[in-house]
Amino acid sequence: xxxxxxxxxxxxxxxxxxxxxxxxxxxxxxxxxxxxxxxxxxxxxxxxxxxxxxxxxxxxxxxxxxxxxxxxxxxxxxxxxxxxxxxxxxxxxxxxxxxxxxxxxxxxxxxxxxxxxxxxxxxxxxxxxxxxxxxxxxxxxxxxxxxxxxxxxxxxxxxxxxxxxxxxxxxxxxxxxxxxxxxxxxxxxxxxxxxxxxxxxxxxxxxxxxxxxxxxxxxxxxxxxxxxxxxxxxxxxxxxxxxxxxxxxxxxxxxxxxxxxxxxxxxxxxxxxxxxxxxxxxxxxxxxxxxxxxxxxxxxxxxxxxxxxxxxxxxxxxxxxxxxxxxxxxxxxxxxxxxxxxxxxxxxxxxxxxxxxxxxxxxxxxxxxxxxxxxxxxxxxxxxxxxxxxxxxxxxxxxxxxxxxxxxxxxxxxxxxxxxxxxxxxxxxxxxxxxxxxxx
Amino acid sequence: xxxxxxxxxxxxxxxxxxxxxxxxxxxxxxxxxxxxxxxxxxxxxxxxxxxxxxxxxxxxxxxxxxxxxxxxxxxxxxxxxxxxxxxxxxxxxxxxxxxxxxxxxxxxxxxxxxxxxxxxxxxxxxxxxxxxxxxxxxxxxxxxxxxxxxxxxxxxxxxxxxxxxxxxxxxxxxxxxxxxxxxxxxxxxxxxxxxxxxxxxxxxxxxxxxxxxxxxxxxxxxxxxxxxxxxxxxxxxxxxxxxxxxxxxxxxxxxxxxxxxxxxxxxxxxxxxxxxxxxxxxxxxxxxxxxxxxxxxxxxxxxxxxxxxxxxxxxxxxxxxxxxxxxxxxxxxxxxxxxxxxxxxxxxxxxxxxxxxxxxxxxxxxxxxxxxxxxxxxxxxxxxxxxxxxxxxxxxxxxxxxxxxxxxxxxxxxxxxxxxxxxxxxxxxxxxxxxxxxxx
Ligand SMILES: Cc1ncc(COP(=O)(O)O)c(C=O)c1O
Ligand SMILES: Cc1ncc(COP(=O)(O)O)c(C=O)c1O
Numbered sequence: 001x002x003x004x005x006x007x008x009x010x011x012x013x014x015x016x017x018x019x020x021x022x023x024x025x026x027x028x029x030x031x032x033x034x035x036x037x038x039x040x041x042x043x044x045x046x047x048x049x050x051x052x053x054x055x056x057x058x059x060x061x062x063x064x065x066x067x068x069x070x071x072x073x074x075x076x077x078x079x080x081x082x083x084x085x086x087x088x089x090x091x092x093x094x095x096x097x098x099x100x101x102x103x104x105x106x107x108x109x110x111x112x113x114x115x116x117x118x119x120x121x122x123x124x125x126x127x128x129x130x131x132x133x134x135x136x137x138x139x140x141x142x143x144x145x146x147x148x149x150x151x152x153x154x155x156x157x158x159x160x161x162x163x164x165x166x167x168x169x170x171x172x173x174x175x176x177x178x179x180x181x182x183x184x185x186x187x188x189x190x191x192x193x194x195x196x197x198x199x200x201x202x203x204x205x206x207x208x209x210x211x212x213x214x215x216x217x218x219x220x221x222x223x224x225x226x227x228x229x230x231x232x233x234x235x236x237x238x239x240x241x242x243x244x245x246x247x248x249x250x251x252x253x254x255x256x257x258x259x260x261x262x263x264x265x266x267x268x269x270x271x272x273x274x275x276x277x278x279x280x281x282x283x284x285x286x287x288x289x290x291x292x293x294x295x296x297x298x299x300x301x302x303x304x305x306x307x308x309x310x311x312x313x314x315x316x317x318x319x320x321x322x323x324x325x326x327x328x329x330x331x332x333x334x335x336x337x338x339x340x341x342x343x344x345x346x347x348x349x350x351x352x353x354x355x356x357x358x359x360x361x362x363x364x365x366x367x368x369x370x371x372x373x374x375x376x377x378x379x380x381x382x383x384x385x386x387x388x389x390x391x392x393x394x395x396x397x398x399x400x401x402x403x404x405x406x407x408x409x410x411x412x413x414x415x416x417x418x419x420x421x422x423x424x425x426x427x428x429x430x431x432x433x434x435x436x437x438x439x440x
Numbered sequence: 441x442x443x444x445x446x447x448x449x450x451x452x453x454x455x456x457x458x459x460x461x462x463x464x465x466x467x468x469x470x471x472x473x474x475x476x477x478x479x480x481x482x483x484x485x486x487x488x489x490x491x492x493x494x495x496x497x498x499x500x501x502x503x504x505x506x507x508x509x510x511x512x513x514x515x516x517x518x519x520x521x522x523x524x525x526x527x528x529x530x531x532x533x534x535x536x537x538x539x540x541x542x543x544x545x546x547x548x549x550x551x552x553x554x555x556x557x558x559x560x561x562x563x564x565x566x567x568x569x570x571x572x573x574x575x576x577x578x579x580x581x582x583x584x585x586x587x588x589x590x591x592x593x594x595x596x597x598x599x600x601x602x603x604x605x606x607x608x609x610x611x612x613x614x615x616x617x618x619x620x621x622x623x624x625x626x627x628x629x630x631x632x633x634x635x636x637x638x639x640x641x642x643x644x645x646x647x648x649x650x651x652x653x654x655x656x657x658x659x660x661x662x663x664x665x666x667x668x669x670x671x672x673x674x675x676x677x678x679x680x681x682x683x684x685x686x687x688x689x690x691x692x693x694x695x696x697x698x699x700x701x702x703x704x705x706x707x708x709x710x711x712x713x714x715x716x717x718x719x720x721x722x723x724x725x726x727x728x729x730x731x732x733x734x735x736x737x738x739x740x741x742x743x744x745x746x747x748x749x750x751x752x753x754x755x756x757x758x759x760x761x762x763x764x765x766x767x768x769x770x771x772x773x774x775x776x777x778x779x780x781x782x783x784x785x786x787x788x789x790x791x792x793x794x795x796x797x798x799x800x801x802x803x804x805x806x807x808x809x810x811x812x813x814x815x816x817x818x819x820x821x822x823x824x825x826x827x828x829x830x831x832x833x834x835x836x837x838x839x840x841x842x843x844x845x846x847x848x849x850x851x852x853x854x855x856x857x858x859x860x861x862x863x864x865x866x867x868x869x870x871x872x873x874x875x876x877x878x879x880x
Contacts (some may be wrong), residue, residue, distance in 0.1 A: 049532035054540065062532070070533040078525055081781065085518055088724055092489035092502070092861060093510040095725065100494065112725045139776020141748035142582060149621065166761060170749035170775070173764045177747030181589065229760075276776075284528055285535065285552045286779035307617030308581035309610035319866060320669075321606060324613045335610070336579020336716075339726035341521065341781040421532060426759060 004371040004393060011036075011368075024375050033372075034440045039365050045352050046072040046282075046438045051419055063420040067435035068228075068256060068399045071282030077348030083109075084344045114314075116338040119288075122350035125358055126281070127254065127273065128264035129292050135330035136277075136346070137310075137338060140255060140289040141170045143274040144222075146333055147291060148178050150303035151249045151272055152220045158247070159184045160218045162210065164202055165194030168228045171253055175222060191218070200388035201395075202227075204235045208242050215246025222250075225257030225273070229425060231389035231399040233261050237268040244269065255279060258290070260366070260397035262359045265292050272297075280435060282349035288342040293330040301326065308335030352437065365436040366398045373400055373434050399433040401425075444811040444833060451476075451808075464815055473812075474880045479805050485792050486512040486722075486878045491859055503860040507875030508668075508696060508839045511722030517788030523549075524784045554754075556778040559728075562790035565798055566721070567694065567713065568704035569732050575770035576786070577750075577778060580695060580716040580729040581610045584662075586773055587712045587731060588618050590743035591689045592660045598687070599624045600658045602650065604642055605634030608668045611693055615662060631658070640828035641835075642667075644675045648682050655686025662690075665697030665713070669865065671829035671839040673701050677708040684709065695719060698730070700806070700837035702799045705732050712737075720875065722789035728782040733770040741766065748775030792877065805876040806838045813840055813874050839873040841865075 005021060012023035015032040023029055034040060049072070052058040064072060083102060087095045099111040110117045121131040137143065152161065152175075159182070161175045179189045193210050195202050211221065221243040226233045240250045252273040257263055259280030265273050273292040277283035297303060307324055309317055311334045316322040326332035356362060371393065377385060377400070386403040390396045404411055408428045415422050415430075423431050445461060452463035455472040463469055474480060489512070492498040504512060523542060527535045539551040550557045561571040577583065592601065592615075599622070601615045619629045633650050635642050651661065661683040666673045680690045692713040697703055699720030705713050713732040717723035737743060747764055749757055751774045756762040766772035796802060811833065817825060817840065826843040830836045844851055848868045855862050855870075863871050 047529035049530055049534070053530040054538075064532055066533045070528075070536075072532060073525060073529040078529075081521065081525060085513060085521060085724075088510075089487035089513040089518075090489055090493040092504055092512060093506045093863065094489070094861070096510070098494075115725070138578060138582060139779070141750070141775040142578060145746045145748075145775070168749075169752065169757075169760055169762070173747035173749060173752065174775075176764060177745060181744045181746070284525075284780060285555075286777050286782075288779065289776070304621045305617060306585045306621070307613035308585075309608075309613060310581070312609065312613065317609075320609055322609070324616060335581040335585070335614075336729070337726050339579070339728065339779055339782050340724060341785060342726075342779050345781060421534070423533065 004391065005375045008368065008371055008375065021375070021379065024372065025379065033368070037365065037440060039356055039361060039436065040440060042352060042356055043438050043440060045076065046074050048072065048438070049421065051416060051421070060419055064438065065420055065422045065432045065434060067282075067438070068260075068279055068431060068433035069423050070278055070285060071280055071349070071435070072438055073284065074282055074348045074352055076351055077282070077284065077345040080344035080348045081341055084340050088340075112337075112340055115340050115343050119343055119346050119350055122347075122354055123290050126263070126350070126353060127258055127275070127290070127292055128262070129266045130295055132298065132329035132331070133266060133292050133295055135291050135293075135334050136288055136343065137291060137334050138289055138336075139286070140253070140274055140276040141174055143289050143291045144171065144174045144251075144253065145178070146306060146335075147251055147272045147274060147293075148174070148220070150305050151251060152178050152182075153304070154179070154182045154184055154189070154219050158217055158219050160189045160191055160214060162191045162193065162214070162218050162221045162248075164223050164227060164234075165192040166229060167192075167224055168253070168255065171222065171224065200230055201232050201390050204238060207234075207239055211239070211242050211246055211248070215243065215248055218243070218246065218248045220249050220251060223252055225252045225254040225263065226260060226397045226399070228256050229401060229429070231256075231396050231401050231431070233257065233390075233395050233397055236270065237264075240268050240270050256399070257397065259353065259359070260399075262363050266294065269296075270294060277346050281346065282437075283342065283346035286342075287346055288339055291330055291333060293333065295329070298329045305333055306335060310334040310337055356437065362436050366434075367393045369434040369436055369439060370396070370398050370400060373432060377402065377432075398435055399431055402430045402432060404428050404430060444831065445815045448808065448811055448815065461815070461819065464812065465819065473808070477805065477880060479796055479801060479876065480880060482792060482796055483878045483880060485516065486514050488512065488878070489861065491856060491861070500859055504878065505860055505862045505872045505874060507722075507878070508700075508719055508871060508873035509863050510718055510725060511720055511789070511875070512878055513724065514722055514788045514792055516791055517722070517724065517785040520784035520788045521781055524780050552777075552780055555780050555783050559783055559786050559790055562787075562794055563730050566703070566790070566793060567698055567715070567730070567732055568702070569706045570735055572738065572769035572771070573706060573732050573735055575731050575733075575774050576728055576783065577731060577774050578729055578776075579726070580693070580714055581614055583714040583729050583731045584611065584614045584691075584693065585618070586746060586775075587691055587714060587733075588614070588660070590745050591691060591712060592618050592622075593744070594619070594622045594624055594629070594659050598657055598659045600629045600631055600654060602631045602633065602654070602658050602661045602688075604663050604667060604674075605632040606669060607632075607664055608693070608695065611662065611664065640670055641672050641830050642674075644678060647674075647679055651679070651682050651686055651688070655683065655688055658683070658686065658688045660689050660691060663692055665692045665694040665703065666700060666837045666839070668696050669841060669869070671836045671841050671871070673697065673830075673835050673837055676710065677704075680708050680710055696839070697837065699793065699799070700839075702803050706735065709736075710734060717786050721786065722877075723782065723786035726782075727786055728779055731770055731773060733773065735769070738769045745773055746775060750774040750777055796877065802876050807833045809874040809876055809879060810836070810838050810840060813872060817842065817872075838875055839871055842870045842872060844868050844870060
C-alpha cells in the first residue's frame with residue numbers, strides 16, 4: 001500500500017532522490033538504502049546459498065527469500081558445531097563437565113551438563129520472556145504436546161480447543177489427536193475461527209466474539225503467533241486477555257513469529273508457547289525447539305506433566321535414587337538430555353541476534369524491507385498478483401503471501417532463474433520473506 | 441570367573457603361551473590377542489580422548505572404558521556432520537530435496553526430507569527389527585512417553601506398571617508421571633521387582649512369579665534391556681512371552697543394550713522399545729534416540745497416539761489441508777521433522793557397525809574383552825572389589841559393575857592417572873565398559 005511506502009519515499013528524499021514513488025524503483029535508491037543500513041554487516045556473517053550449486057558454470061549467488069522456511073547457516077554456527085565435535089573428540093564423557101575456552105569469546109561456554117543454558121537467555125530475550133520461562137528442547141510438535149499435557153485437560157463442561165482456521169497441519173494433527181486421546185470428538189471439540197466470507201485475514205473481533213460466545217466451554221486457545229500461510233500477526237495480548245477472562249488457557253505457536261516480530265510473551269501473560277528454530281532463528285534443519293511457560297505457572301507442581309530426569313533438580317539429578325523433584329519454570333518440563341550439536345548450531349545464530357541489538361533493530365529494518373518488496377510487487381505486478389498478507393505492518397511480520405493469477409510454479413521457476421529462492425504453497429501462493437538479518 | 445577365562449586360556453595356548461591363567465597376565469598375551477583381532481582396524485576409525493587434554497605437557501592417550509555413558513566420536517561422524525553443514529550452506533531450503541554425492545560412497549545419501557532413513561535400516565539391523573519397525577527420533581525419555589501414550593492406558597482393573605527395582609531415574613520418573621497423569625496412585629500402581637535379599641541380580645523366575653501373580657492387573661511391563669547399574673541383561677524373550685500371556689504390554693528401554701548385546705526385538709515379539717544413541721552407538725551427547733514398534737501393531741490406527749505432521753503419509757504431508765493419515769509402523773509415531781546434524785553424527789557410527797559385520801562380530805569380541813577385564817580385576821584386586829554384574833556372559837553385556845571396598849573416587853582418580861577413563865556411581869561403584877569397537 002502507498003502508506004507503507006511513505007517512509008521509503010522520505011528515505012529516498014534524504015538521499016537526494018525525488019520525493020516520489022518512482023524513486024523507489026531506481027537502483028540508486030536500493031544502493032543508498034544498503035549503504036545506510038546499520039545492520040548491513042550481518043549479511044556477511046551468513047553463508048548464502050547458490051542457485052545451481054552443483055554446476056560450477058551455471059551457479060550464482062541467490063537472493064534468499066525463504067528464511068520463513070529454513071534460515072541460513074551462519075559462520076558462527078559452523079564454528080560452534082565443530083567446537084563441540086572437538087570437545088567430544090578430545091574429552092569423551094568429561095565434556096559434560098569441562099569445556100575449553102573459545103578464543104575471542106568472553107562469556108563462558110557451558111559444558112554439556114548445562115549446554116542448553118548457552119541458548120536459553122538469548123532465546124528468552126527474543127520472545128520477551130524471563131530466562132526461567134524458557135527451555136530449549138525437543139522438536140516443536142513434541143513441545144506442543146508436552147505443554148498440552150498440563151494445559152489441555154478436558155472435562156465434559158470444558159473440552160474445546162480454539163485454533164485459527166487452517167492452522168499449520170502439524171498443529172491441527174496435534175490438537176485433533178489430543179482431543180481424541182481424551183475421548184472427545186473432534187467435530188464437537190475443535191473450533192476453527194476463519195476470515196469472513198471472501199476475506200483472507202481473520203479479524204480480531206471475530207476471535208473475540210467466538211471467545212465471548214464459547215469461552216466457557218473452551219479449555220485451550222491455541223494460535224499461530226504469525227500465521228504460516230497468510231503471514232497475519234495476531235493481536236496476542238488482546239486475545240490472551242479475553243480468553244483468560246473466560247477461564248481458557250492460551251498457548252501460542254511462535255514458529256513464524258520468533259525472530260520475525262517483537263514478542264512480549266511474559267508481559268502479555270500468555271500461558272505457554274512453543275517455537276521451532278530452523279526458520280528465522282537459523283538453527284538448521286530439524287533444529288532444536290523452544291518452549292515458554294509463564295512465570296505464574298512456574299511453581300505449580302500440581303500441574304500434571306510428563307516426567308524425566310532432565311527436569312529433575314540438578315542438585316539430585318545424578319544421585320540416581322531420589323524422589324522426583326522437578327525444577328521450577330520451563331526447565332521442569334525437560335525430559336531428555338539436550339542434543340549438543342543442535343544447541344551449538346542455534347547458539348551461533350542467536351549470538352548474531354544479540355550483536356545486532358535484538359528484535360527491535362531487526363524489526364525496524366524488516367518493516368522497511370517488506371514495505372519495499374510490497375511496493376515493487378505492487379507497482380510492477382499488480383495485475384497478476386494479489387498480496388493477501390495484511391497491509392498494516394503491525395499485523396504482519398516480514399513475509400508477504402502472494403496469490404498468483406498465473407501458474408505459481410512457472411513464476412517460481414522464473415524467480416529462481418533470476419536468482420531468487422522463494423517458496424510455493426500449492427496451488428497458487430508464493431511466500432516471499434525478505435529476512436532482515438541477511439537480506440538488503 | 442575361571443570358566444569365562446577358559447576361552448582366553450585356549451587362545452593363549454594357540455599363541456604358544458602356557459595353557460594356564462598366569463599366561464593371561466603377560467603382555468605377550470595382550471599383544472597377541474590384539475594382533476589376532478579381526479576388528480582391530482576399527483579402533484583407528486575413532487578419535488580417542490586424552491587425559492589432561494588442556495595441558496600439552498601432561499596430556500596422554502586414554503583407555504576409554506566409558507562407552508556405556510558416552511561413546512566416542514568417529515571420523516565418519518565428523519565428516520557427515522560437516523557434509524550436512526555444507527549442504528545447508530550452499531543449498532538453503534533446497535537441501536530438503538537435493539543433496540550432493542559423497543565421494544567414495546555408493547549408497548545414496550537421503551536429503552533432509554527423508555534424512556532419518558539414512559540411519560533407519562542400519563538401526564533396525566542392530567536391534568533385530570524390520571526397517572518399518574524403527575523410527576529414529578527425539579530423545580529417549582520423550583520416546584518412552586510417546587510409546588506409553590498408546591500402550592499405557594490404565595483402567596481400574598488393569599493399571600499397574602512393572603519395572604525392575606531401581607530403574608534408571610528417568611524411566612522411573614516417566615512411569616510415575618504417567619501413573620499420576622491418569623489419576624492413579626504410584627504406591628499402588630508401580631511394582632518394582634528386585635533381587636533377593638543380599639543379592640544384586642534379579643532372577644528371571646522372580647520376575648515370572650510376579651507376572652504370574654499380578655499379571656492380570658499389570659498394564660505394562662517396562663524393563664531396561666541391560667540394567668544400567670548392575671549390567672544385567674534380562675531374559676527378554678522369556679519375560680515377554682509370560683507377560684503377554686497375561687495380557688500385559690511389554691516395552692524395553694534398550695539404552696544399555698543397543699550396540700552392546702545382540703537383540704532380536706522382532707522375533708522376541710516385544711511390543712515396543714526405545715533407546716538412546718550416545719552410549720554404544722556413538723552418536724554424541726544428546727544424540728537422537730530410537731523407537732521400535734512391533735509389526736503386529738503396525739496398522740493398528742485405533743491406538744491413540746500423539747499426532748504431528750511428520751507421521752503423516754509422505755504423499756500428502758505437504759499438501760497442508762489433508763486429513764490425518766499416519767504412516768504405518770514406527771514412522772506413524774514421529775512428530776517433528778528430524779534434527780539433521782544428530783542424524784549425521786549417528787550415521788557415521790552406524791556405518792562402522794555395518795562394516796564391522798554387525799553385532800554378531802562385535803559381541804564375540806566383546807565377550808573376550810569383558811572376560812579378560814574380569815580376569816584381570818579378579819586376579820589382581822579380588823580382596824578390594826566385588827564384581828556384581830552376572831558372571832554368565834549371556835546375562836550381561838560388556839559392562840562390569842565393580843563395588844569398591846575402598847574409596848571409589850580415590851580409585852577412579854588413580855585409574856585416571858594411569859590413563860583409564862571409567863565412571864563412578866555414587867557411593868562406591870565403578871563401571872568398566874571395554875567397548876569392543878574401539879578397545880583392545
Ligand atoms: C536406561 C536409561 N534410560 C533413560 C535415560 C535417559 O535418557 P535421555 O536423557 O536421552 O532421555 C538413560 C540415560 O543415560 C538411560 O541410561
Ligand atoms: C506453525 C508451525 N507449526 C508446527 C510446525 C512443525 O514443526 P516441527 O516439525 O518442528 O514439529 C511448523 C513447521 O514448519 C510450523 O511452521
